Amino acid sequence: MDLNTIWFILIAVLFIGFFFLEGFDYGVGILLPFLGKEDRERRAIINSIGTFWDGNEVWMITAGGAMFAAFPNWYATLFSGFYLALVIMLLALIARGVAFEYRSKKDDPVWRNRWDWVIFIGSFVPALLWGVAISNIIRGVPIDQNMNFTGNFFTLLNPYSLLGGLTSLVLFTLHGSIFLSLKLTDELLEGTRKFAKKLWLPSVILLFIYVIFGYYDTDMFSKLGVNPGVIPILAGLAILSVGYFLKIKREGWAFVMTGLTIVFSTITIFMGLFPRVMVSSTNPDWSLTIYNASSSPYTLKVMSIVAVIFVPIVLAYQAWSYWIFRKRISTKQKMEY
Amino acid sequence: MDVLTLSRWQFAITTVYHFFFVPITLGLSIAVAIMQTAYYRTGNEAYKKMTKFWGKLFLINFAIGVVTGIVQEFQFGMNWSQYSRFMGDIFGAPLAIEALLAFFMESTFLGIWIFGWDRIPKKAHLASIWLVAIGSNLSAIWILAANSFMQQPVGYVIRNGRAEMTDFFAIITNGHLWVQFPHVFFGAVATAGFLILSISAYQLVKKGKHEVFKKSFKFGAVYALIGSLLVILVGHTQAQYMVKVQPMKMAAAEALWESENPASMSLFTFGDEKNQKDVFAIKIPGALSFLAYNKFEGEVKGIKNLQKEAEQKYGAGDYVPPVAVSYWSFRIMVGAGFLMLFIAILSTIKAYKEKLEFSSFGYKITFWSVLLPVIANTTGWLFTEIARQPWTVFGLFKTADSVSNTVSAGEVLFSLIAYTVLYAVLMIIMISLIKKYASKDVDEIEKEEAEVDNSVLSKA
Numbered sequence: 001m002d003l004n005t006i007w008f009i010l011i012a013v014l015f016i017g018f019f020f021l022e023g024f025d026y027g028v029g030i031l032l033p034f035l036g037k038e039d040r041e042r043r044a045i046i047n048s049i050g051t052f053w054d055g056n057e058v059w060m061i062t063a064g065g066a067m068f069a070a071f072p073n074w075y076a077t078l079f080s081g082f083y084l085a086l087v088i089m090l091l092a093l094i095a096r097g098v099a100f101e102y103r104s105k106k107d108d109p110v111w112r113n114r115w116d117w118v119i120f121i122g123s124f125v126p127a128l129l130w131g132v133a134i135s136n137i138i139r140g141v142p143i144d145q146n147m148n149f150t151g152n153f154f155t156l157l158n159p160y161s162l163l164g165g166l167t168s169l170v171l172f173t174l175h176g177s178i179f180l181s182l183k184l185t186d187e188l189l190e191g192t193r194k195f196a197k198k199l200w201l202p203s204v205i206l207l208f209i210y211v212i213f214g215y216y217d218t219d220m221f222s223k224l225g226v227n228p229g230v231i232p233i234l235a236g237l238a239i240l241s242v243g244y245f246l247k248i249k250r251e252g253w254a255f256v257m258t259g260l261t262i263v264f265s266t267i268t269i270f271m272g273l274f275p276r277v278m279v280s281s282t283n284p285d286w287s288l289t290i291y292n293a294s295s296s297p298y299t300l301k302v303m304s305i306v307a308v309i310f311v312p313i314v315l316a317y318q319a320w321s322y323w324i325f326r327k328r329i330s331t332k333q334k335m336e337y
Numbered sequence: 338m339d340v341l342t343l344s345r346w347q348f349a350i351t352t353v354y355h356f357f358f359v360p361i362t363l364g365l366s367i368a369v370a371i372m373q374t375a376y377y378r379t380g381n382e383a384y385k386k387m388t389k390f391w392g393k394l395f396l397i398n399f400a401i402g403v404v405t406g407i408v409q410e411f412q413f414g415m416n417w418s419q420y421s422r423f424m425g426d427i428f429g430a431p432l433a434i435e436a437l438l439a440f441f442m443e444s445t446f447l448g449i450w451i452f453g454w455d456r457i458p459k460k461a462h463l464a465s466i467w468l469v470a471i472g473s474n475l476s477a478i479w480i481l482a483a484n485s486f487m488q489q490p491v492g493y494v495i496r497n498g499r500a501e502m503t504d505f506f507a508i509i510t511n512g513h514l515w516v517q518f519p520h521v522f523f524g525a526v527a528t529a530g531f532l533i534l535s536i537s538a539y540q541l542v543k544k545g546k547h548e549v550f551k552k553s554f555k556f557g558a559v560y561a562l563i564g565s566l567l568v569i570l571v572g573h574t575q576a577q578y579m580v581k582v583q584p585m586k587m588a589a590a591e592a593l594w595e596s597e598n599p600a601s602m603s604l605f606t607f608g609d610e611k612n613q614k615d616v617f618a619i620k621i622p623g624a625l626s627f628l629a630y631n632k633f634e635g636e637v638k639g640i641k642n643l644q645k646e647a648e649q650k651y652g653a654g655d656y657v658p659p660v661a662v663s664y665w666s667f668r669i670m671v672g673a674g675f676l677m678l679f680i681a682i683l684s685t686i687k688a689y690k691e692k693l694e695f696s697s698f699g700y701k702i703t704f705w706s707v708l709l710p711v712i713a714n715t716t717g718w719l720f721t722e723i724a725r726q727p728w729t730v731f732g733l734f735k736t737a738d739s740v741s742n743t744v745s746a747g748e749v750l751f752s753l754i755a756y757t758v759l760y761a762v763l764m765i766i767m768i769s770l771i772k773k774y775a776s777k778d779v780d781e782i783e784k785e786e787a788e789v790d791n792s793v794l795s796k797a
Contacts (some may be wrong), residue, residue: 051448054403058440064410065433072425079414079421080741086415087752091759094404098763101400105770147422148743295426296501306434314441321445324457336451 003300004290007070008277010307012270014066018059019130019168019262025053027176029096029123030169033116035180035191040331042116043104048183050337051325053100055318057093069303073147073293074277081141081149082133085156089129096122104337124169131168135161138269139218140281147288160217167206174199174242175258181251185330193246196254200243207239207265219279220272231271235264341740343749344416347756349722351408353715354760358402360714363477363522364529365395366470368560370463377463386549386779387556391533392466393782396451397770401763403444408756410436416749420729420739426501427493427508428483435479443472477525478518485513487730488721489582500733513582516575523568524717527677528710530561534684535707536775541693542700549779551693558684565678572674573628580629583731585643585656586724589663591625592618593639600625600637603664610660613641656727663724666716673713680706 028049036042049056067075079086095118103115139160142151177199180192211232215221221228238260245254273279277293280286294300329335369392376384410432414421421428446468453462486493492507493500502508534557540550580587587593592606594613602624607617623633638646640657647656684703687693695703725731729739 047452051452054444055441055448057407058436058444061407061410061440062433062436064414065429065436067429068410068414068421068425069429069433072421072429075414075425075429076418076421079411080416080418080743083415083741083744083748084751086411087748087755090408090411091755093407094759094763097404098400098766101396102766102770105397106773150743153748295429296496298505299426299430299502302502302505303430303433306430306437310434310437314437314445318441318445321449324449325452 003297003304004294005275006304007066007294007300008270008274008290010311011063011066011070012267014059014063015270016263016266018056018063019172019266020259021052021056021059023127023168023172023262024176024179025049025056026123026127027173028180029119029176030127030173031176031180031192031195032123033120035177035188035195036116039109039112041188042112043335043337044184044188044329044331045180046100046103046119046337047335048180048329050100050335051321054097055321057097066303070295070300071277071288071290071293072295074288077143077147077149077278077288077293078137081143081151082136082156084153085129085133089126092122092125096126100337104335127172128165128169131165132156132161134168134269135164137278138214138220138273140279140287142282143278143280143286143288144282145286147286147293150282160213163206163210163213167203167210170199170203170206171239171258171262174203175255175262178242178246178251178255178258182255183328185328188331193249193251196246196251200246204239204243207261208236211236214272218272220269228268231264232268235261235268238264338746338750340744340746340749341737343746343753344740344744345736347416347749347753348412349719350753350760351405351412351756353718354764355402355405355409356714356718357711358398358405359477360521360525360528360710361398361532362395362402362473363525364527364560364564365391365398365532366466366473367526368529368533368556369395370466370470372556373463373466377459383548383552386782387553389782390549390774390777390779391553393774394532394536394771397767397774399447401767405760416741416744417729417739418741418743420734423499423734423739424486424730426499427486430502430505431479431483431508435476439472439476439479441472443469443476446472474522477521478514481518481521482509482511482514485511485517487728488517488725489513490730490733495733500730512578516571516578519571520568520575520717523564523571524710524714525564527561527564527568527681528714530557530559530564530681531677531707531710533557534561534681535704538695538700538703539775542695543776544778546693547779554684554693555688558681558688561677562681562685565674565681569674569678572671577629577631580637583725584638585640585647585658586663586721587629588638588640588643589658589660589724590667590720591637592660592664593625593637594641595639596636596642597639598626598636599623599634600629602628606664608660608664613657651732654727658724658726663720666720666723670713670716670720673709673716677706677709677713680709 028045032042032045036045064075067078099115099118099122103112103119106112133156136156136158139158141149141155144150174196177192177196181189181196184192238257242254242257242261245251245257275290276287277290278288280288295303369388372384372391373388375381376388413428446465449457450462450465450469453465486508489511490500491511492502492504494503495501533553537550537554537557540547541554544550576587591600591603592608592615593600593603594615599622601620601622604619604621606615606619608615625637626635627633629635629637640660644656648654680702727735727737729736
């Protein structure tokens with residue numbers, strides 16, 4: 001395996017980590033105004049991700065940095081091409097991050113309520129837009145022979161990508177509701193269990209329609225034939241099993257399964273993409289690949305050494321932080337956020 | 338306005354804004370870590386209160402620093418895609434390493450620190466704030482490694498129509514980096530020092546002489562003194578380095594039109610930028626040579642000569658940066674720096690006297706002195722980036738060639754307005770919170786926390 005392939009895999013891993021971790025953060029933010037009736041409840045919900053959300057978001061930052069370092073043309077084409085969509089997402093993320101920190105720093109109910117809606121919108125928008133973005137990358141966007149995006153904002157809004165956005169939105173919300181069922185107590189626990197049950201079926205339906213659409217709208221499965229292979233099937237089985245685990249109240253397993261759904265779906269998309277990193281709908285030969293978009297072999301080598309040393313360290317201390325703060329959050333305890 | 342102008346305004350606004358918060362994060366994280374170390378060692382409750390008080394302000398600042406940093410990372414690709422293609426092979430690496438090595442560390446351990454009070458062992462909790470401080474400052478090294486390459490490209494070759502890295506070690510041992518990082522670092526120490534000074538003075542005057550703020554004032558004064566003194570000394574070294582590697586920047590900083598030997602230093606120049614001459618100027622003979630070489634002789638090249646040299650080297654074109662902006666931003670930075678040193682010395686003397694009495698004038702000066710490092714930080718960056726023009730990467734790649742070629746002026750105008758409005762709103766909100774937390778009674782903070790808990794528990 002060459003370094004270009006390894007870096008493709010590594011960036012896929014960063015996106016998987018990002019969608020898995022930040023996926024439930026977004027879900028928690030989306031559920032906040034609906035699940036939490038009064039202030040202490042909302043605080044408990046926010047505090048359930050209080051320790052983690054910032055570290056989770058760094059997965060996205062690192063994925064962006066890794067794209068820049070390993071595939072500068074991918075970074076340049078994608079980020080300049082999807083300009084307005086990314087501006088909207090950045091505005092949402094800026095407001096959301098500040099909201100977590102500032103929300104409980106004043107006693108004023110109006111102040112707090114406003115921030116709660118900022119958290120909602122700030123979580124809703126990226127949860128939707130990431131699905132839109134990823135779907136467009138795999139579906140293909142107009143790219144000329146100089147790797148320049150030639151479409152506009154509305155090119156990105158097509159049925160397939162919007163369906164992708166809706167799917168990621170609902171799936172992340174489900175993932176978040178199940179995460180909360182592992183972190184909350186009492187009435188809140190009951191509340192989030194109800195949300196999880198309600199969200200499960202729509203998630204299944206959306207995911208399956210999305211896959212069917214994928215057969216028509218992308219060439220993702222053309223290489224694979226009618227039988228898409230083990231990984232997409234595992235994604236399907238995982239999301240189906242969530243319903244069962246929710247029913248028997250084994251939320252730990254349900255969480256693992258929504259997590260695996262996200263992991264396997266993301267792998268499927270990256271497998272369909274490989275060895276391309278952005279599909280050109282203008283001419284397949286003008287697609288960006290892991291070769292024409294990449295950095296020099298020397299840079300890839302340097303970055304590989306860095307990644308081999310630091311990725312395990314990061315994983316270790318992030319895991320440790322989840323371990324320290326594994327306890328459930330009760331509305332009766334002292335809360336930081 | 339065209340895409341290039343709008344994109345430059347957007348970069349300037351978002352970057353300057355981001356850098357309001359960064360130095361406070363760099364300097365205050367270490368300050369809070371030192372305070373907590375003092376608490377850990379002595380068990381003195383005053384240090385604990387200090388840690389909590391300044392820690393809260395640190396967090397209010399940190400939140401905006403982090404979220405505005407995301408824009409920084411994304412906008413190279415969004416607004417400067419041509420630059421990203423040309424420089425990605427070199428520029429992407431330090432950015433990715435910054436995220437992997439520094440951002441994960443600071444964000445994860447900050448979470449542990451905020452939520453870890455009384456939940457994890459004291460030693461681990463103390464270690465976590467130190468890791469936040471180390472992570473933040475490591476991130477500064479990596480981003481400055483990237484910036485230093487733009488000032489002084491090293492360890493590269495031009496191949497396949499772009500700059501490709503040939504020597505990673507050369508990039509992280511770039512001489513420019515190791516004069517620039519200390520300058521940024523001590524600037525950050527000074528910034529945090531003045532923030533502590535300013536708010537401590539407010540507390541001492543308005544709320545009475547609480548032990549926590551006597552200690553804080555002393556800490557802030559010494560911290561500001563160390564920062565101001567060293568930022569000036571390092572700045573001097575940095576200027577001498579600049580004469581060697583970016584002579585045009587130095588010439589612009591001094592509005593030095595003709596080469597001189599010995600070169601005089603301008604105290605005040607009112608110049609005619611178009612015709613490249615002075616209208617009115619006060620100069621100290623030989624002083625610039627002294628600053629450049631530590632002796633009163635030696636040629637410092639002027640703008641006109643350097644323009645000719647650049648034309649020979651790079652072909653026809655205008656290689657003169659905006660002189661007035663360079664000249665004044667440099668002067669404001671240096672002026673603010675010396676004022677900071679002066680105030681820091683006086684404050685340190687005051688801190689070591691028993692009585693911390695402030696005259697009304699002295700209080701006002703101390704309180705508002707917090708603006709000086711902010712001004713110096715801002716003008717310093719404006720200078721270093723504007724006086725590098727017309728280049729983004731010095732001698733290699735021009736700003737005009739760097740901008741995204743697929744983004745329209747309308748789109749950039751939209752984002753420029755959106756960021757500016759959002760940033761302005763956040764600034765207002767942040768200041769309201771800083772006001773609230775800076776004027777809190779330190780003894781009340783823990784009581785309030787305890788009361789909230791009790792009221793909840795008694796209801797249940």
